[in-house]
Amino acid sequence: NAGVTQTPKFQVLKTGQSMTLQCAQDMNHNSMYWYRQDPGMGLRLIYYSASEGTTDKGEVPNGYNVSRLNKREFSLRLESAAPSQTSVYFCASRVTDTQYFGPGTRLTVL
Amino acid sequence: GESVGLHLPTLSVQEGDNSIINCAYSNSASDYFIWYKQESGKGPQFIIDIRSNMDKRQGQRVTVLLNKTVKHLSLQIAATQPGDSAVYFCAEISGSNDYKLSFGAGTTVTVRA
Numbered sequence: 075n076a077g078v079t080q081t082p083k084f085q086v087l088k089t090g091q092s093m094t095l096q097c098a099q100d101m102n103h104n105s106m107y108w109y110r111q112d113p114g115m116g117l118r119l120i121y122y123s124a125s126e127g128t129t130d131k132g133e134v135p136n137g138y139n140v141s142r143l144n145k146r147e148f149s150l151r152l153e154s155a156a157p158s159q160t161s162v163y164f165c166a167s168r169v170t171d172t173q174y175f176g177p178g179t180r181l182t183v184l
Numbered sequence: 185g186e187s188v189g190l191h192l193p194t195l196s197v198q199e200g201d202n203s204i205i206n207c208a209y210s211n212s213a214s215d216y217f218i219w220y221k222q223e224s225g226k227g228p229q230f231i232i233d234i235r236s237n238m239d240k241r242q243g244q245r246v247t248v249l250l251n252k253t254v255k256h257l258s259l260q261i262a263a264t265q266p267g268d269s270a271v272y273f274c275a276e277i278s279g280s281n282d283y284k285l286s287f288g289a290g291t292t293v294t295v296r297a
Binding site: 078107114115116117118119122132164166171172173174175176177178 | 193216218220225226227228229230233273275277284285286287288289290
């Protein structure tokens with residue numbers, strides 16, 4: 075039981091490039107979330123998916139898109155990366171009220 | 185706007201002493217609170233939670249206290265160990281927001297040997 079897994083662990087992009095961050099959970103949770111974490115700040119919600127087939131915007135959705143591919147997988151896409159999107163990205167899944175987090179993806183946009 | 189925040193960004197504690205980490209929140213509708221621990225290079229890890237109908241909850245070496253009157257919660261760590269060095273976040277949920285967590289900025293706890 076791996077919990078929440080994220081790929082890649084690290085990524086460097088040039089401004090304007092696109093990429094997809096992958097997240098998968100093997101706990102059969104319905105809800106999944108994407109957060110970003112910037113230095114000195116708490117996590118901020120980008121998008122979430124309450125169940126397979128649904129997605130909703132969080133606090134900071136601009137510049138991102140998401141896909142809930144199936145119950146296990148929830149991907150985050152940056153269509154045209156900007157330096158302001160340099161951050162650490164965390165995926166989480168939820169059972170009852172508790173969210174469980176993946177190890178994070180550290181993204182740098184030059 | 186509504187926010188969750190921690191009183192102090194850093195806390196230095198002698199090994200073996202008790203640690204107290206504080207958090208203030210402003211959303212009076214919040215009904216569920218969670219403390220997370222984040223070690224360097226890792227994702228947040230659930231420590232303990234408390235619902236708004238409780239004042240205190242204890243876990244293994246940790247206790248969370250909730251004071252709804254002043255909208256304050258604290259995390260107490262007994263007999264702090266080097267492995268407790270991490271960033272600690274409080275987070276809150278109000279029942280009407282689809283279980284979206286609102287996080288404070290975090291307190292960095294450093295344990296001195």
